[in-house]
Amino acid sequence: MTTKEKLFEAALNLFSEKGFAATSVDEIAESIGIKGPNLYKYYKGKDALFEAIASKNESEYDKAMSLTEEASLNVHTAEELKAFSMKQISYTMPNDHVRKMRKMCNIEQFRNEHTRNKLTEHEIDTPKRQFASIFDTMVKEGTLEPCNTELLAFEYIAPISLLIRKADREPSLYEECYKEAEAYIDFFISTHFTKT
Numbered sequence: 001m002t003t004k005e006k007l008f009e010a011a012l013n014l015f016s017e018k019g020f021a022a023t024s025v026d027e028i029a030e031s032i033g034i035k036g037p038n039l040y041k042y043y044k045g046k047d048a049l050f051e052a053i054a055s056k057n058e059s060e061y062d063k064a065m066s067l068t069e070e071a072s073l074n075v076h077t078a079e080e081l082k083a084f085s086m087k088q089i090s091y092t093m094p095n096d097h098v099r100k101m102r103k104m105c106n107i108e109q110f111r112n113e114h115t116r117n118k119l120t121e122h123e124i125d126t127p128k129r130q131f132a133s134i135f136d137t138m139v140k141e142g143t144l145e146p147c148n149t150e151l152l153a154f155e156y157i158a159p160i161s162l163l164i165r166k167a168d169r170e171p172s173l174y175e176e177c178y179k180e181a182e183a184y185i186d187f188f189i190s191t192h193f194t195k196t
Contacts, residue, residue, distance in 0.1 A: 016100035
């Protein structure tokens with residue numbers, strides 16, 4: 001890795017362990033064996049480093065999680081819903097960078113309005129909107145009974161989000177959380193989908 005990449009990784013590690021406010025420029029630099037002032041050769045400061053981490057990880061995350069309307073248009077059946085959801089869970093739950101980003105945002109959400117808004121967007125608003133759109137299509141196609149699809153989306157994502165949080169806190173329980181998420185999806189499908 002280049003020095004800039006090492007600083008990026010070191011900052012992500014420290015921010016996710018201690019938080020942004022409790023981490024100094026000197027600490028970030030020294031963790032990779034350079035002096036604090038040398039960090040400014042690569043980033044304008046700690047804020048710029050934080051922004052670089054958030055921006056890079058957000059674009060990678062959105063792409064890997066298929067957080068686009070086009071991706072949602074390909075989900076029409078219960079089997080496709082499960083495959084789509086398990087693909088998202090398989091990416092986000094064990095991904096070390098994503099887990100560190102969630103930890104960092106959890107620490108910073110009480111200090112930083114922008115971080116708080118981004119966390120709400122990624123954990124609640126975007127998934128709810130995406131699955132409500134999927135469920136709207138399924139209601140129109142007769143796969144699901146008519147219902148409030150926003151509330152149904154919330155019902156769908158909340159337990160999965162909690163299991164992802166549990167895996168963040170206890171990475172050794174990843175397999176257990178993954179299996180529990182899959183079992184929940186099967187349960188959701190069995191209780192909500194029109195029998196064919």
